[in-house]
Amino acid sequence: MxxxxxxxxxxxxxGTCESSPDAPFLIGEDGTVLTYDAARxxxxxxxxxxxxxxxxPGDRVAVQVEKSQTALLTWLAALQAGAVYLPLNTxxxxxxxxxxxxxxxxxxxxxxxxxxxxxxAICAELGVPALLTLDGEGTGGSLVDAAAGQPTTFAHAxxxxxxxxxxxxxxxxxxxxxxxxxxxxxxxxxxxxxREYWRFTAQDRLLHALPIFHTHGLFVATNITIAAGAAMIFxxxxxxxxxxxxxxxxxxxxxxxxxxxxxxxxxxxxxxLAAGMRLFISGSAPLxxxxxxxxxxxxxxxxxxxxxxTETNMNTSNPYVGERRxxxxxxxxxxxxxxxxxxxxAAVLPQGDIGVIEVKGxxxxxxxxxxxxxxxxEFRVDGFFITGDLGFIDPQGYVHIxxxxxxxxxxxxxxxxxxxxxxxxxxxxxxxxxxxxxxxxADLGEAVVAVVKATDAALDQAAVQxxxxxxxxxxxxxxxxxFVDELPRNAMGKVQKALLxxxxxxxxAS
Ligand code: MCA
Ligand code: AMP
Numbered sequence: 009m010x011x012x013x014x015x016x017x018x019x020x021x022x023g024t025c026e027s028s029p030d031a032p033f034l035i036g037e038d039g040t041v042l043t044y045d046a047a048r049x050x051x052x053x054x055x056x057x058x059x060x061x062x063x064x065p066g067d068r069v070a071v072q073v074e075k076s077q078t079a080l081l082t083w084l085a086a087l088q089a090g091a092v093y094l095p096l097n098t099x100x101x102x103x104x105x106x107x108x109x110x111x112x113x114x115x116x117x118x119x120x121x122x123x124x125x126x127x128x129a130i131c132a133e134l135g136v137p138a139l140l141t142l143d144g145e146g147t148g149g150s151l152v153d154a155a156a157g158q159p160t161t162f163a164h165a166x167x168x169x170x171x172x173x174x175x176x177x178x179x180x181x182x183x184x185x186x187x188x189x190x191x192x193x194x195x196x197x198x199x200x201x202x203r204e205y206w207r208f209t210a211q212d213r214l215l216h217a218l219p220i221f222h223t224h225g226l227f228v229a230t231n232i233t234i235a236a237g238a239a240m241i242f243x244x245x246x247x248x249x250x251x252x253x254x255x256x257x258x259x260x261x262x263x264x265x266x267x268x269x270x271x272x273x274x275x276x277x278x279x280x281l282a283a284g285m286r287l288f289i290s291g292s293a294p295l296x297x298x299x300x301x302x303x304x305x306x307x308x309x310x311x312x313x314x315x316x317x318t319e320t321n322m323n324t325s326n327p328y329v330g331e332r333r334x335x336x337x338x339x340x341x342x343x344x345x346x347x348x349x350x351x352x353x354a355a356v357l358p359q360g361d362i363g364v365i366e367v368k369g370x371x372x373x374x375x376x377x378x379x380x381x382x383x384x385x386e387f388r389v390d391g392f393f394i395t396g397d398l399g400f401i402d403p404q405g406y407v408h409i410x411x412x413x414x415x416x417x418x419x420x421x422x423x424x425x426x427x428x429x430x431x432x433x434x435x436x437x438x439x440x441x442x443x444x445x446x447x448x449x450a451d452l453g454e455a456v457v458a459v460v461k462a463t464d465a466a467l468d469q470a471a472v473q474x475x476x477x478x479x480x481x482x483x484x485x486x487x488x489x490x491f492v493d494e495l496p497r498n499a500m501g502k503v504q505k506a507l508l509x510x511x512x513x514x515x516x517a518s
Pocket of ligand 1: 218219222223224225246264266267291292293315316317318321419420421422452482483
């Protein structure tokens with residue numbers, strides 16, 4: 009059981025600031041260091057700036073800005089002010105944002121300077137009272153002006169462990185995104201568990217190249233670093249050249265499988281370069297057993313694959329010591345209960361059978377924001393959360409994910425729900441109906457393909473893609489549009505997506 013001081017991320021952060029004020033927290037590409045104490049002071053100023061805009065405990069602060077050190081510090085500032093942090097993918101379009109902001113009703117929105125006019129219009133329409141900006145370097149924008157001159161200390165009371173720390177939107181199978189409500193205890197307990205499981209210490213230097221608007225980059229990487237008093241070499245984005253250049257200064261890398269396939273294709277990524285690293289971690293999407301083996305053959309080190317969800321943080325991990333089994337996501341983490349159940353009857357299945365993965369533990373979220381019915385549907389009566397992932401447990405206890413009961417595509421670690429893309433396609437004049445599938449993609453794992461039945465013979469791929477440009481974030485847009493006379497349907501009238509996936513599986517395979 010975590011002690012009271014460890015039940016929220018800000019208390020963990022302050023703990024490190026007090027014990028090791030001069031320890032490095034964020035290291036820039038150029039080697040500049042932001043210490044824990046300097047980060048604490050800047051986060052305090054940002055928290056004061058939020059409060060000056062009227063943010064009160066429990067209010068949502070929505071953030072859609074480029075990755076920078078200041079952007080990361082807005083997470084700590086929101087925690088300190090008792091606000092609920094709402095990070096948003098920088099790729100979301102105005103239409104997508106209108107939904108999130110309308111649903112979450114934030115007290116403050118933080119956006120890129122270039123988006124200010126468009127965001128101001130959305131805020132006015134939705135009654136969002138305050139808007140600030142932050143530039144890509146994290147050194148300019150009205151937030152920076154508002155924080156300048158503010159006190160560098162902020163009176164912070166430890167948070168209620170059950171209180172909300174963040175809301176992260178996940179796309180929905182019905183097309184409507186759901187806000188996963190994460191408590192302070194959800195985040196802090198997972199950070200402490202992973203710190204021990206992956207043996208993080210203050211000596212670690214984590215190479216951070218993930219975006220900071222999702223669980224992987226914001227919580228898994230950042231919160232463990234804070235919990236360990238370690239440092240992050242903080243890069244604006246993934247760039248294989250930069251990773252190769254900076255790896256000699258690092259000890260750990262966390263990434264999606266695309267990071268590893270791209271590193272394997274980089275001539276500078278050698279056994280010698282990897283030798284100084286103690287740990288390579290992969291998650292967010294399946295790491296192929298082939299990539300796992302290729303990586304081991306080149307570096308002599310086994311990638312540690314783990315499995316999580318926005319709703320649950322991390323659930324399973326391959327072991328730190330012992331076999332990291334290719335194609336497996338390892339064991340349930342300490343404190344997490346995991347079982348395999350029949351998706352229809354909910355009966356727990358015998359070991360080895362394939363079923364839906366269900367989890368329960370301190371990591372599992374509090375429910376979906378303002379969606380009590382959806383929340384109820386996705387939990388069993390005994391409190392297990394139904395992940396929608398299909399898997400089995402092998403004789404040695406390793407969990408394997410073999411597919412998804414939910415209709416979901418994962419491209420480069422980003423989730424795309426076909427229902428949302430289909431709804432956007434079906435609104436295009438000249439499209440009668442559509443089916444969206446994921447097909448193998450050598451770089452991103454899967455790619456989005458739209459299969460459409462058109463009533464307008466003049467409609468082509470470019471026209472469909474252009475029609476979606478302002479509707480959907482770039483990563484959700486189909487890479488290919490295939491035109492058919494009829495969609496294949498079964499006797500129940502349901503589109504047979506497996507047939508479509510088979511028919512188009514070679515589109516991006518190499
Ligand atoms: C970029 N593009 C993409 C993606 N990323 N399209 C589909 N899916 C993507 N993931 C588009 C760009 O807009 C561009 O389009 C074109 O692909 C080429 O971009 P490129 O420069 O090659 O891509 P990149 O900028 O290098 O990005 C690829 C990436 C990035 C590094 C894999 O997507 C990434 O950082 N992914 C990490 C996602 C992540 O953090 N997931 C965690 C979710 P065009 O040129 O046409 O404009 S949290 C989670 O899942 C759970 C909790 C968990 O377990 O962690
Ligand atoms: P998200 O909704 O973005 O949090 O994505 C969560 C989903 O990503 C899970 O439900 C899985 O389908 C998938 N996922 C995460 N980690 C892994 C992994 N190591 N292997 C396979 N799928 C994964």
